[in-house]
Amino acid sequence: MVKDYIARDPRTGKPIHVTSTKVVEASFEPIEGPWSALRPEDVMSLADGSLDQREVLWLGAGHVMSRQHGVRALSTVPQSMVRAAHRLLLMAFEDDDEVVRVSALEVLPEFAVRRSEDLFDWLSVLLDDDSVKVRNAASNALARAAPTFPSAVQSSLENELRSDVPYRHKAAWKGLTALTETWPEVVADHIDTLLLEPDVKMRRKAAGLLRKVLSKKSSAVWDLISWSLNDDDAIVRRTAAKTLPALARQDVRMATMFAERAIVDPDAEVRLAAIKAIQKLDKDHGRARDLIVAGARSKDLRVRKACVELLPRLMGEDELRIFATDLLKTETNEDLIKLLDEMRFDASLEGTEAQKNAALAPALPVPEIDKEVARSQGKGLGLLASAEPKNIVEKAEQQEAIEKSIESSAPVNERRPSQDEIMGYMDDDEDEFDDYEAMPDEEMF
Numbered sequence: 076m077v078k079d080y081i082a083r084d085p086r087t088g089k090p091i092h093v094t095s096t097k098v099v100e101a102s103f104e105p106i107e108g109p110w111s112a113l114r115p116e117d118v119m120s121l122a123d124g125s126l127d128q129r130e131v132l133w134l135g136a137g138h139v140m141s142r143q144h145g146v147r148a149l150s151t152v153p154q155s156m157v158r159a160a161h162r163l164l165l166m167a168f169e170d171d172d173e174v175v176r177v178s179a180l181e182v183l184p185e186f187a188v189r190r191s192e193d194l195f196d197w198l199s200v201l202l203d204d205d206s207v208k209v210r211n212a213a214s215n216a217l218a219r220a221a222p223t224f225p226s227a228v229q230s231s232l233e234n235e236l237r238s239d240v241p242y243r244h245k246a247a248w249k250g251l252t253a254l255t256e257t258w259p260e261v262v263a264d265h266i267d268t269l270l271l272e273p274d275v276k277m278r279r280k281a282a283g284l285l286r287k288v289l290s291k292k293s294s295a296v297w298d299l300i301s302w303s304l305n306d307d308d309a310i311v312r313r314t315a316a317k318t319l320p321a322l323a324r325q326d327v328r329m330a331t332m333f334a335e336r337a338i339v340d341p342d343a344e345v346r347l348a349a350i351k352a353i354q355k356l357d358k359d360h361g362r363a364r365d366l367i368v369a370g371a372r373s374k375d376l377r378v379r380k381a382c383v384e385l386l387p388r389l390m391g392e393d394e395l396r397i398f399a400t401d402l403l404k405t406e407t408n409e410d411l412i413k414l415l416d417e418m419r420f421d422a423s424l425e426g427t428e429a430q431k432n433a434a435l436a437p438a439l440p441v442p443e444i445d446k447e448v449a450r451s452q453g454k455g456l457g458l459l460a461s462a463e464p465k466n467i468v469e470k471a472e473q474q475e476a477i478e479k480s481i482e483s484s485a486p487v488n489e490r491r492p493s494q495d496e497i498m499g500y501m502d503d504d505e506d507e508f509d510d511y512e513a514m515p516d517e518e519m520f
Contacts, residue, residue: 121145214246221250319352
């Protein structure tokens, strides 16, 4: 048996973990029912009308299947019968019985995976069918097929998104939301046109999809965020601003640019979202630092508080104390004043004696060799007591070392030379002059 290949890092030899996004494809998840118990030949016979009914056992209960159930089960036939089943499905779309048309629409997303010719043309037609039930079924089929067939349903989806009928509008938005999981770039194109709609509700819902397409990491999505931040409606701007923290983890430069714009927005919620984005930014980034410093003087209390709380991450102790002192000159909020006072406080200068002592640098550790020498002489270091002797011999050695240390340190009684001796004036010279008797009229020299 051939083993699966495992990609490994050439430096470490460890397996390389590759993240993969699970694609949700609703069309590949057929809805099961009693018709799933039909045999393929019975499915074809019921769908073309040659067989009126067929009884089946489903989940322990008996059911009677008719033509609508045969049409519904066309997606279960083997591959050899797909071409014939496709013809029967197209015939069911134009059947006079609305129940049969509904069954055909229910099986459309599942069958289109196997053969899709002309199916979506019929879908666009049946979206405007005379029967409400058929139109409803067509809307649901559109929502299910959108994640897998975005190009086939693009025009129909655009129309349904702008429909005034609630259930059609709701189903179209459900399909567009599901499309973000499979084709986010297609959703970005839809959002692009929806943001230009005069209906503010449409723009709000379009802005709500920005977070889902942000993973695309393209300039097109950045443009959509930029346009939304300039929208006249505050809710649209709020929704766009809430995507900035996620954008900050992807692109610091773009997130900083958008946050710089949002932090001066007239809406408080937009400004707060900008602060949350700044908190995610690299604090060493110069522009992000400038935004936080400027935000510490904002008129909005929430923005000001959020920026002040970030200051200790940006500044050293000395710089922080100076800046906090400057902010205290204009601050009026009691909580912020208390916070700035804590930042301004220097324990080493203004604190209690215990706080000042705590701020002192600890003494350097004594080398082990010095400790051993001290112990050998019976001495202690600092607050450490002398090591206790382990036996009588060691005690005698320590006592002897102590006595030697005391003797070496005791003063020695010895005569020190006088100043005259140092200078060379000896007592013998003085005696020689004392013995000389000078005459009254005779000079010495």
